[in-house]
Amino acid sequence: MEIKIMKNILNRNQNKADEVRSLLALKNVLMVNIISSPGAGKTTLLEKTCETLAPKFRIGVVEGDITTDRDAQRLKKYNIPIVVINTEGGCHLDSHSISKVLDSFDLDNLDILFVENVGNLICPSQFDLGETFKLAMVSTTEGDDKPAKYPMLFREARAILLNKIDLIPYTNFNRGNFRSDLKNINSKVPLFEISCTRGDGLRNWFDWISDQNLKPNLTSSRL
Amino acid sequence: MEIKIMKNILNRNQNKADEVRSLLALKNVLMVNIISSPGAGKTTLLEKTCETLAPKFRIGVVEGDITTDRDAQRLKKYNIPIVVINTEGGCHLDSHSISKVLDSFDLDNLDILFVENVGNLICPSQFDLGETFKLAMVSTTEGDDKPAKYPMLFREARAILLNKIDLIPYTNFNRGNFRSDLKNINSKVPLFEISCTRGDGLRNWFDWISDQNLKPNLTSSRL
Numbered sequence: 001m002e003i004k005i006m007k008n009i010l011n012r013n014q015n016k017a018d019e020v021r022s023l024l025a026l027k028n029v030l031m032v033n034i035i036s037s038p039g040a041g042k043t044t045l046l047e048k049t050c051e052t053l054a055p056k057f058r059i060g061v062v063e064g065d066i067t068t069d070r071d072a073q074r075l076k077k078y079n080i081p082i083v084v085i086n087t088e089g090g091c092h093l094d095s096h097s098i099s100k101v102l103d104s105f106d107l108d109n110l111d112i113l114f115v116e117n118v119g120n121l122i123c124p125s126q127f128d129l130g131e132t133f134k135l136a137m138v139s140t141t142e143g144d145d146k147p148a149k150y151p152m153l154f155r156e157a158r159a160i161l162l163n164k165i166d167l168i169p170y171t172n173f174n175r176g177n178f179r180s181d182l183k184n185i186n187s188k189v190p191l192f193e194i195s196c197t198r199g200d201g202l203r204n205w206f207d208w209i210s211d212q213n214l215k216p217n218l219t220s221s222r223l
Numbered sequence: 224m225e226i227k228i229m230k231n232i233l234n235r236n237q238n239k240a241d242e243v244r245s246l247l248a249l250k251n252v253l254m255v256n257i258i259s260s261p262g263a264g265k266t267t268l269l270e271k272t273c274e275t276l277a278p279k280f281r282i283g284v285v286e287g288d289i290t291t292d293r294d295a296q297r298l299k300k301y302n303i304p305i306v307v308i309n310t311e312g313g314c315h316l317d318s319h320s321i322s323k324v325l326d327s328f329d330l331d332n333l334d335i336l337f338v339e340n341v342g343n344l345i346c347p348s349q350f351d352l353g354e355t356f357k358l359a360m361v362s363t364t365e366g367d368d369k370p371a372k373y374p375m376l377f378r379e380a381r382a383i384l385l386n387k388i389d390l391i392p393y394t395n396f397n398r399g400n401f402r403s404d405l406k407n408i409n410s411k412v413p414l415f416e417i418s419c420t421r422g423d424g425l426r427n428w429f430d431w432i433s434d435q436n437l438k439p440n441l442t443s444s445r446l
Contacts, residue, residue: 005228037260038344038373039365068372089375091345120345121261122314141364142262149291150261170390
């Protein structure tokens with residue numbers, strides 16, 4: 001019974017996601033759905049990305065959180081449009097809530113819309129929001145076994161960000177194990193090894209995401 | 224509609240959880256439902272706990288994972304009964320799966336059953352498994368804002384373990400902010416500040432959990 005219910009929920013979500021995707025394609029907006037565990041560094045990534053790319057691209061942000069607007073507060077200083085979705089206990093964003101908040105953005109004057117999903121390595125990967133692609137973020141302090149243990153997201157993501165590489169010396173994180181597990185799950189996905197707080201590797205990420213924006217929505221994750 | 228469906232699912236889960244709780248009370252088994260984000264250190268906590276307490280108590284473990292038996296493999300060396308539940312994509316354990324695996328344990332010869340839930344700070348806190356109590360674990364590298372951003376678990380937990388305190392010097396984790404947010408959510412909950420890899424603070428945790436076992440199930444989290 002629960003499987004049937006889940007199928008219905010996912011079908012309804014998919015229909016609305018398809019609508020969102022068509023609208024964004026029409027408006028030529030790249031939508032990036034950022035998914036990670038709590039505290040992997042999504043907001044810090046957005047801070048660094050806005051700092052460097054907001055002068056070049058028209059950036060907007062949707063902040064998905066169970067409660068509080070703390071992440072949005074951290075991004076206020078970049079003077080970009082930000083909308084908070086509080087899920088009030090819900091473990092992921094869905095396409096209906098995204099569809100609603102798109103009204104708050106001037107899509108004709110937007111290049112990239114970053115969606116910071118609720119901190120959760122599992123549920124958000126099952127809900128298409130109509131994004132151009134999903135971005136998986138994982139931090140070294142979570143351990144090198146995350147791709148093997150939570151494969152869905154790593155299989156779906158267009159790129160992987162491995163954050164907090166500055167902390168590797170203080171943990172038992174094994175780069176070889178991480179890369180080899182990831183390769184088994186998604187052999188060709190680009191991997192960016194970064195430290196959002198220290199800046200390591202961010203240049204490659206900025207270049208890559210800028211390059212994606214030059215050809216937005218032509219190759220959506222669901223097309 | 225979805226709210227009604229969720230209510231039905233939660234009601235069915237609650238009925239089975241009540242059965243599990245009665246059985247464990249009858250058998251005088253303490254069941255601890257350990258909940259955290261991916262990679263916060265649940266398995267390392269169990270390693271250290273088995274190492275120290277397995278000679279004193281008859282310990283069993285249920286390992287909840289989406290896929291793989293990697294965590295269970297790490298605990299094999301303690302010669303304790305371990306059962307793996309692979310949720311195959313499911314984001315939490317439920318009372319039905321726990322009820323089924325209880326048959327695999329000799330409950331007459333068990334003092335403590337640790338349940339390592341799926342790595343997820345949200346969904347597992349909504350599903351009663353019939354446990355004696357929930358234990359919330361969070362690591363310093365996730366940031367000091369987790370109790371405020373994910374309040375449900377911190378409100379429900381009988382105790383909080385703050386892990387990876389050895390990494391505080393390398394992060395922007397602020398102990399004062401963490402404690403003050405936690406106090407707002409659950410003012411009297413015991414907080415253990417520990418490092419599972421280095422051993423800091425574990426003695427207090429061992430003493431506390433040993434003390435819980437002396438009076439199991441008399442004050443269940445739902446009674």
